[in-house]
Amino acid sequence: MTASGNGRAVPPPQPSPAGRGRELEAAIDVHGLVKRFGAKTVVDDFSIRVEAGQIYGFLGPNGSGKTTTIRMLCGLLTPDAGEGTCLGLDIRTQSAAIKRQVGYMTQKFSFWEDLSIAENLDFVARMYGLPDRKRRVAAALERLGLANRRTQLAGELSGGWKQRLALAACILHDPKLLLLDEPTAGVDPKARREFWDEIHRLAHEGLTVLVSTHYMDEAERCHAIAYLAYGKLMTQGTVDEVVARSGVLTYEISGSDPGRIAADLKGKPGVEMVAAFGARLHVTGIDAAALEAALRPWADQPGLRIARAEPTLEDVFIHLMNRSTDNFS
Amino acid sequence: MIQFSVARFVAVMVKEFIQMRRDRLTFAMMVGVPILQLILFGFAINSDPKHLPTAVLSADNSPFSRTLVAAMANSGYFDVTRSVAGEAELGRLLAEGTVQFAVTIPAEFSRDLQRGARPVLLVEADATDPAATSNALAALMTIARQALDPELKGPLLALRSTPDPVDLRIHRRYNPEGITQYNVVPGLMGVVLTMTMVMMTALAVTRERERGTMENLLAMPVRPFEVMLGKIVPFILVGYIQVVIIVLAARALFGVPIMGSLLLLSAVLVLFIAANLAVGFTFSTVAKNQLQAMQMSFFFFLPSMLLSGFMFPFRGMPSWAQAVGEVLPLTHFLRVVRGILLKGNGAAEIASEVVPLLIFLVVVTVVALKRYRQTLD
Numbered sequence: 001m002t003a004s005g006n007g008r009a010v011p012p013p014q015p016s017p018a019g020r021g022r023e024l025e026a027a028i029d030v031h032g033l034v035k036r037f038g039a040k041t042v043v044d045d046f047s048i049r050v051e052a053g054q055i056y057g058f059l060g061p062n063g064s065g066k067t068t069t070i071r072m073l074c075g076l077l078t079p080d081a082g083e084g085t086c087l088g089l090d091i092r093t094q095s096a097a098i099k100r101q102v103g104y105m106t107q108k109f110s111f112w113e114d115l116s117i118a119e120n121l122d123f124v125a126r127m128y129g130l131p132d133r134k135r136r137v138a139a140a141l142e143r144l145g146l147a148n149r150r151t152q153l154a155g156e157l158s159g160g161w162k163q164r165l166a167l168a169a170c171i172l173h174d175p176k177l178l179l180l181d182e183p184t185a186g187v188d189p190k191a192r193r194e195f196w197d198e199i200h201r202l203a204h205e206g207l208t209v210l211v212s213t214h215y216m217d218e219a220e221r222c223h224a225i226a227y228l229a230y231g232k233l234m235t236q237g238t239v240d241e242v243v244a245r246s247g248v249l250t251y252e253i254s255g256s257d258p259g260r261i262a263a264d265l266k267g268k269p270g271v272e273m274v275a276a277f278g279a280r281l282h283v284t285g286i287d288a289a290a291l292e293a294a295l296r297p298w299a300d301q302p303g304l305r306i307a308r309a310e311p312t313l314e315d316v317f318i319h320l321m322n323r324s325t326d327n328f329s
Numbered sequence: 330m331i332q333f334s335v336a337r338f339v340a341v342m343v344k345e346f347i348q349m350r351r352d353r354l355t356f357a358m359m360v361g362v363p364i365l366q367l368i369l370f371g372f373a374i375n376s377d378p379k380h381l382p383t384a385v386l387s388a389d390n391s392p393f394s395r396t397l398v399a400a401m402a403n404s405g406y407f408d409v410t411r412s413v414a415g416e417a418e419l420g421r422l423l424a425e426g427t428v429q430f431a432v433t434i435p436a437e438f439s440r441d442l443q444r445g446a447r448p449v450l451l452v453e454a455d456a457t458d459p460a461a462t463s464n465a466l467a468a469l470m471t472i473a474r475q476a477l478d479p480e481l482k483g484p485l486l487a488l489r490s491t492p493d494p495v496d497l498r499i500h501r502r503y504n505p506e507g508i509t510q511y512n513v514v515p516g517l518m519g520v521v522l523t524m525t526m527v528m529m530t531a532l533a534v535t536r537e538r539e540r541g542t543m544e545n546l547l548a549m550p551v552r553p554f555e556v557m558l559g560k561i562v563p564f565i566l567v568g569y570i571q572v573v574i575i576v577l578a579a580r581a582l583f584g585v586p587i588m589g590s591l592l593l594l595s596a597v598l599v600l601f602i603a604a605n606l607a608v609g610f611t612f613s614t615v616a617k618n619q620l621q622a623m624q625m626s627f628f629f630f631l632p633s634m635l636l637s638g639f640m641f642p643f644r645g646m647p648s649w650a651q652a653v654g655e656v657l658p659l660t661h662f663l664r665v666v667r668g669i670l671l672k673g674n675g676a677a678e679i680a681s682e683v684v685p686l687l688i689f690l691v692v693v694t695v696v697a698l699k700r701y702r703q704t705l706d
Binding site: 071074075076077078096099100102104106108109110111112113124127128129 | 540541542543544545547548549550551705706
């Protein structure tokens with residue numbers, strides 16, 4: 001398996017549908033999770049199954065319940081309903097045992113800013129009661145390239161280095177499952193790339209990774225993805241499956257004055273979304289006939305090129321997002 | 330220069346009001362603290378304590394001695410709570426702080442009185458807190474004269490004109506010169522510890538939540554008691570440093586006598602510091618941010634200062650205030666530290682003050698552990 005590349009080319013291991021008799025290999029297997037805060041249902045009837053060794057992407061708009069779901073998986077929140085296992089352990093009754101085998105990287109940097117990098121790692125090692133603490137800390141520092149910054153205070157680090165420290169701390173106790181909550185928010189592209197290379201290396205070594213993100217390129221580097229909106233699971237599968245299943249059609253228009261065309265197309269029946277990418281327009285919808293009808297007036301314009309294009313993951317997600325809002329109101 | 334804009338000023342003001350309304354606890358504190366102060370200063374404090382418990386050792390059962398004891402009780406200052414048979418018991422009651430005064434009426438009191446031989450009336454006072462005893466002692470001479478004068482009739486009438494029918498001897502025990510510092514400086518140890526220990530722990534845990542590191546801590550396999558103990562022990566050491574400074578200053582600057590065992594004192598200190606830290610830890614499980622933690626610490630500190638007997642005599646307070654005071658660890662610690670330093674008390678004499686401290690510690694620890702959540706729910 002190639003770790004890098006632009007996702008779509010990677011043949012991902014197929015997630016096996018539940019009931020194929022490979023129960024033991026599921027790192028996460030939960031059904032019907034519900035979490036309410038007061039009158040608000042933040043996670044509603046959520047079920048997923050993540051195979052061991054997979055990188056599983058968690059996508060969805062802000063406030064869609066990604067963080068809450070991750071917190072339920074590692075025992076930080078108790079679900080109001082639902083059940084399931086994490087690494088074969090019951091998420092309701094065995095959260096203490098789950099904590100020992102799970103590495104959880106919080107959305108907000110949550111290590112001690114007034115401790116140095118080495119002191120933070122040492123503290124974590126002690127928390128997990130790791131034997132051979134010194135060696136492990138040294139190895140973690142080495143692996144993530146933090147060795148010559150070991151005495152630097154965590155609070156003085158830039159975003160990228162903080163993220164490396166957090167990852168180093170999360171994998172210090174050799175967890176079997178990594179839960180990463182928007183690990184690359186606010187990190188530059190190079191650091192992001194390196195971070196994902198590391199995630200793939202870890203997955204290759206057998207670690208299961210559940211990662212939430214807003215970045216489409218990151219979603220495409222996952223073996224499988226799940227899309228949440230307003231606490232509900234909208235779709236899941238490999239990137240190709242999700243795109244294919246969505247039924248979204250995309251036309252690409254390139255040529256002069258895309259602004260005028262966009263203004264014309266917006267709101268026409270069949271046109272769900274018009275987005276400009278420089279001089280190009282992406283027009284998407286699901287009703288092929290209506291979409292083509294909307295585009296017809298522009299078809300013969302000189303200098304304009306209209307062609308069917310592969311919908312991007314982003315097109316699909318925005319389509320899903322629009323639909324879920326409709327369901328909500 | 331930008332001109333002063335009323336609109337901008339109003340905008341800032343409105344924003345402050347909105348934020349004030351959102352922070353309910355702070356608002357409650359702003360209203361609660363004045364009310365608390367009004368009640369404490371207005372009703373609880375009385376610098377002229379009356380009804381002080383008094384033990385009487387009377388070796389002379391005569392109308393004169395009975396009249397005298399009755400007159401003391403009638404003055405309102407003395408409540409004769411004990412009638413004892415021996416001097417040893419009298420000493421013990423004073424050391425334990427069970428009584429404030431010990432009155433010894435010698436045998437032959439009435440005979441000597443009638444002979445005009447001015448019998449000795451010995452009144453021993455627990456003067457560790459000079460303010461608690463001074464008024465009662467000042468009234469004593471008048472009480473004795475007024476009580477005995479009506480009894481001096483017939484042939485004894487002549488005695489009325491003598492300067493004093495009895496030889497009133499007042500022993501201010503433990504602090505013969507009535508030096509206020511002897512009382513205040515050891516007490517300060519308890520006050521400083523209460524203030525810093527509660528606040529420090531309350532802040533230490535709240536900080537974890539405010540900075541988001543609590544989520545990380547909760548995600549790791551660590552038990553609440555481990556967190557609590559680990560947070561508390563460093564501050565016990567800090568508390569000891571404070572104690573060492575105060576003890577040295579008490580000795581070198583104020584000449585406070587150290588009659589008892591410092592080792593015994595340090596043993597009780599662990600208990601007292603731990604009790605305060607547990608309070609701080611409990612606050613931290615309630616407070617949402619460090620400001621709230623500070624306010625709650627202040628809310629605990631205020632009654633501790635005023636109702637423990639540190640600033641005002643404990644026995645001068647009405648019974649409800651005394652009941653509140655009995656709950657506070659500082660009250661018991663003050664009695665212990667004054668007992669050990671000034672009275673030279675040993676383990677036996679302070680035991681009755683250590684038990685409430687222990688109960689307080691256990692109860693608050695249980696509350697803290699119950700409140701501390703292992704999840705973010």
